[in-house]
Amino acid sequence: MPDTPGPTDADGALRLLDVDGSPPGTFGEFEPSGPPLLDRDGRVRLSFSRVDSYRTCPRKFRYAYVDRLPTEPSPHLSFGSSIHGALERFYDRKLPRCPTVDELLGFLYEAWDSTGFRELSRDEQLSWYRHGQDVLRRFHQRAAPGYRLPAATEAWFELPVDGQAVVVGSIDRVDADDDGRLHLVDYKTNRKVKDRGRVAGSLQLSLYALACQHLYGQLPATVSLDFVVPGVEVTARLDELDLDGARAAVLAAAERIRARAFAPTPNRLCSWCDFRAICPAWEGDGPQVLGPAVEHANELRRRLTREVRELRELEAGIAQAADDLDGSD
Numbered sequence: 001m002p003d004t005p006g007p008t009d010a011d012g013a014l015r016l017l018d019v020d021g022s023p024p025g026t027f028g029e030f031e032p033s034g035p036p037l038l039d040r041d042g043r044v045r046l047s048f049s050r051v052d053s054y055r056t057c058p059r060k061f062r063y064a065y066v067d068r069l070p071t072e073p074s075p076h077l078s079f080g081s082s083i084h085g086a087l088e089r090f091y092d093r094k095l096p097r098c099p100t101v102d103e104l105l106g107f108l109y110e111a112w113d114s115t116g117f118r119e120l121s122r123d124e125q126l127s128w129y130r131h132g133q134d135v136l137r138r139f140h141q142r143a144a145p146g147y148r149l150p151a152a153t154e155a156w157f158e159l160p161v162d163g164q165a166v167v168v169g170s171i172d173r174v175d176a177d178d179d180g181r182l183h184l185v186d187y188k189t190n191r192k193v194k195d196r197g198r199v200a201g202s203l204q205l206s207l208y209a210l211a212c213q214h215l216y217g218q219l220p221a222t223v224s225l226d227f228v229v230p231g232v233e234v235t236a237r238l239d240e241l242d243l244d245g246a247r248a249a250v251l252a253a254a255e256r257i258r259a260r261a262f263a264p265t266p267n268r269l270c271s272w273c274d275f276r277a278i279c280p281a282w283e284g285d286g287p288q289v290l291g292p293a294v295e296h297a298n299e300l301r302r303r304l305t306r307e308v309r310e311l312r313e314l315e316a317g318i319a320q321a322a323d324d325l326d327g328s329d
């Protein structure tokens, strides 16, 4: 690892790096997104989404958190933040009385984040809002019978990792059972449910388990993802998590970020990437760094075309031969 973390600006953020020789401001005026990348002690300030972004594509990470280019608001992000806001209000009560369905829908109204819907028609916006109401009605059916106040909602943490990094974030809900054991819950608003194995392998939940230990002095007994759209909660036990692996993933990302390793890594999410228009991997006709794979695919396509042509010729020859045989009878 280099001795120095690289050049920093007055905020402690790594300066725009001359990876393509592009000077700061190349991409126009913009508001920085998110907090600086290094804290006062020179530790890389990460979150689960920062680590995840770096592991998916270091160049995307650079655009978002080093260059701090703005990203487009999206309906899905705003929907997620609205549902999270409503559920936080649902559990953040002074008395252990379960709010009614109407109260929960009122929390959605208060928490509704319209930023990602601005480009949509009024009917489309209403459709998203009604979808949110349906999701919360279903959530209420599941949650009301066993409702109890959690130990915490949106529990903010700053988890130091070996003096090299700090992972910050907030845990959606921390429940405590009658034996004093803790259970972490994170809400997901995507439609697809992950199976138990993937929940146990979730880097996010392992980091939250470590954060729980840092906050409360004890590891959680279980961690869960609550997929609120389909209405399914998937839980994993503590012994199924890879806490050492989570620490190692954070340290590896922090080390690579300090070394300013920001190579573009085309992946299946490129189509949804906010930075594709400026990404060098997508200059010209396509992802240059995928050259060998594209070439191989082209070769397979050529071979397939050749073989289909041969097959057609063979079939035509067989048909002709059959006709000839019929005619000779």
Ligand code: SF4
Residues within 6 Å of the ligand: 057, 058, 059, 060, 264, 265, 266, 267, 269, 270, 273, 274, 275, 276, 279, 280, 281, 282
């Ligand atoms: S377009 Fe793909 S390769 Fe380029 S920054 Fe985005 S995710 Fe990375």
